[in-house]
Amino acid sequence: MNNSIQQSWLRRHGYRRKGFWGLVWILPGFAVLLLFSYYPPIRAIAYSFTNWNGTTASPIGFQNYGTLFADTMFWKAFLNALILTFSGMILGNLMTIVLAELLHKKLSSALRFCFILPCLVPGIVTMLLWSNIIFSASDSGLMNTILMKLHLIDTPLTWYYGSDTVIYSLILTGFPWVGGTSFLIYLAGLQNIPESIVEAARLDGITTLKRLVHIDFPYLLGQIKYFLILGVIGGIQNYNLQFLITKGGPNYSSMVPGYYIYYSAFNNSKFGYACAIGVFLFLILFVFTIVTNKHMRTTEDLQ
Numbered sequence: 001m002n003n004s005i006q007q008s009w010l011r012r013h014g015y016r017r018k019g020f021w022g023l024v025w026i027l028p029g030f031a032v033l034l035l036f037s038y039y040p041p042i043r044a045i046a047y048s049f050t051n052w053n054g055t056t057a058s059p060i061g062f063q064n065y066g067t068l069f070a071d072t073m074f075w076k077a078f079l080n081a082l083i084l085t086f087s088g089m090i091l092g093n094l095m096t097i098v099l100a101e102l103l104h105k106k107l108s109s110a111l112r113f114c115f116i117l118p119c120l121v122p123g124i125v126t127m128l129l130w131s132n133i134i135f136s137a138s139d140s141g142l143m144n145t146i147l148m149k150l151h152l153i154d155t156p157l158t159w160y161y162g163s164d165t166v167i168y169s170l171i172l173t174g175f176p177w178v179g180g181t182s183f184l185i186y187l188a189g190l191q192n193i194p195e196s197i198v199e200a201a202r203l204d205g206i207t208t209l210k211r212l213v214h215i216d217f218p219y220l221l222g223q224i225k226y227f228l229i230l231g232v233i234g235g236i237q238n239y240n241l242q243f244l245i246t247k248g249g250p251n252y253s254s255m256v257p258g259y260y261i262y263y264s265a266f267n268n269s270k271f272g273y274a275c276a277i278g279v280f281l282f283l284i285l286f287v288f289t290i291v292t293n294k295h296m297r298t299t300e301d302l303q
Contacts, residue, residue: 041282044278044279047275048065048279051064051272052275053271054271064272064275068276068280077248077252077255077260080255082236084167084256085236086235088177088231088235089228089235091177092182095177096177096178096186097220104187112184115178119180126174127173128244130173131245135159136159137156138156143159163250166250167253185223186220189222190216198211225292225293228292232288233285236257236285237281238256239259241254242259243262257277257281261274261278
């Protein structure tokens with residue numbers, strides 16, 4: 001009896017010691033996570049209620065948020081971000097799914113590697129290629145040369161440097177919007193469809209369109225939800241092309257919230273206002289993520 005009690009005590013306290021040392025091992029990583037991932041946004045929330053110019057901060061309550069809601073420049077930038085984000089998501093996902101549908105039955109490992117190659121090219125190289133060669137505003141630019149040879153235009157288009165063309169240029173950048181890991185993820189989803197379901201549908205005489213809607217799409221719903229959420233989050237925050245090429249112009253026609261935050265902080269020294277914009281965007285994306293997850297889960301349950 002005493003022996004069993006002693007073994008039980010040793011087992012219980014041994015587990016406690018293992019748990020203690022486990023906490024000790026993860027503590028440094030958790031501390032780094034708190035310091036670099038959680039402390040900055042929490043601090044930004046606090047600074048959003050101040051008139052912070054980068055050196056001194058004085059409390060001003062909700063004044064930054066009041067200015068934000070009345071700021072026409074921000075809402076124009078937000079509208080531009082919505083246009084670029086949703087057009088990019090629709091075109092990118094549609095083209096990627098179409099290509100995966102066309103190739104998933106007979107795609108060799110060599111071809112799969114070819115679709116990974118774009119991921120190996122630095123993003124800055126791609127942007128410079130589009131801005132200096134493909135969409136160059138000169139008459140020697142690739143697209144201008146093609147369009148002029150076809151007699152579709154008489155004078156070179158300004159592309160990124162024209163108020164009327166800059167949004168279209170940003171949307172078209174990256175054409176045909178296929179390549180990289182998104183293609184392989186959709187490809188894996190299609191290859192996970194049971195062959196028995198496809199064969200049964202084929203024997204029933206199902207058309208290609210109905211197969212896409214009733215078989216392929218439900219199996220890709222998880223991947224679509226993944227790209228939808230990450231696409232909106234990344235699209236609203238992204239300002240790579242604006243920072244490197246357009247600078248939000250011309251006449252602020254390509255301004256987006258991410259670059260507006262940078263512009264407000266480092267050009268106008270309105271760091272507190274920039275924090276308020278960031279907090280507002282966080283709230284929008286947070287609500288969107290919750291609603292999307294809930295809606296997608298409900299749709300999956302109905303299926």
